[in-house]
Amino acid sequence: MAPRSQTRNDQMRAESRTRLLDASRRLFASQGYFACKVGDIARGAGMSQGNVYWYFASKEEILQAILAEGFGAIEVMTAEVAGAPGAAREKLDLLLTLTIDLYREHADFTRILGTLMGHGGQELVASLGFDMREIGGRYHANLARVLEQARREGAVADIEPNLLVLFYFSLFNGLLITYPDRWPHLDPAMIRQLVLRMLGPAKT
Numbered sequence: 782m783a784p785r786s787q788t789r790n791d792q793m794r795a796e797s798r799t800r801l802l803d804a805s806r807r808l809f810a811s812q813g814y815f816a817c818k819v820g821d822i823a824r825g826a827g828m829s830q831g832n833v834y835w836y837f838a839s840k841e842e843i844l845q846a847i848l849a850e851g852f853g854a855i856e857v858m859t860a861e862v863a864g865a866p867g868a869a870r871e872k873l874d875l876l877l878t879l880t881i882d883l884y885r886e887h888a889d890f891t892r893i894l895g896t897l898m899g900h901g902g903q904e905l906v907a908s909l910g911f912d913m914r915e916i917g918g919r920y921h922a923n924l925a926r927v928l929e930q931a932r933r934e935g936a937v938a939d940i941e942p943n944l945l946v947l948f949y950f951s952l953f954n955g956l957l958i959t960y961p962d963r964w965p966h967l968d969p970a971m972i973r974q975l976v977l978r979m980l981g982p983a984k985t
Contacts, residue, residue: 798836800826802850805843810889810961813896814844844893845909851890852916858883859923869931873980876927877973884953888964895958921946931980938981945980952976 804825808817819840823830837843862876884891897905903913921943928942928949937945952975956964 794836797826797828797832800828801833801836801843802846806847806889806893809844809847809896810892814840814893815900841909845911847890847893848906848909848911851887851894852911854883854887854890856916856920856923859920863923863926869927869934869936872927873931873936873977876924877976880953881969881972884957885965888957888961891954891957892961895954924949928980940981948979949976952979 801822805817805822808821808825812821817840819833820830822840822843823833826833837846858879862872862879865872865875894906901908906913924946925942928937928945931937932939932942932945956967
């Protein structure tokens with residue numbers, strides 16, 4: 782049998798790392814980060830505990846990778862909406878579509894972050910290398926730009942955009958953290974309708 786190519790070896794390592802992160806996300810979200818053991822992660826990924834340490838030096842390093850991925854996804858999404866051309870209502874439609882998709886894809890991240898905030902708040906997250914004020918400030922600013930345009934064009938109520946951003950994220954985070962089992966079954970069209978109503982009626 783011919784030896785595997787370097788390309789194939791790299792692909793297998795990437796697949797194993799992804800499997801570890803997927804298992805960790807599920808377990809951290811369901812059991813809690815602090816209750817989950819490295820052995821649990823290994824079993825969930827279908828590999829030995831020693832293999833876990835081949836890819837990550839510690840459970841904390843796995844958590845850092847999950848947080849980096851989740852924070853990055855939110856920032857990319859909000860930057861895409863803020864930079865999109867078109868009228869405010871078009872941007873709001875894009876924002877809602879991308880937000881619902883993102884929260885469905887990263888539901889475990891939101892639950893993990895909520896648990897960490899409950900244990901130690903921003904200080905705990907900062908000890909992992911993430912400044913919540915700086916990170917949140919960037920995607921907050923992206924959405925504030927969108928909602929300020931929406932306010933000018935009468936697509937939302939005449940309310941300070943920064944306050945609207947707070948309510949916007951609070952709604953999605955609250956759904957995922959409070960109703961994790963029901964969230965995946967909600968009709969996206971219904972969510973869109975409720976969020977637009979929350980943002981306020983358009984000016985007439």
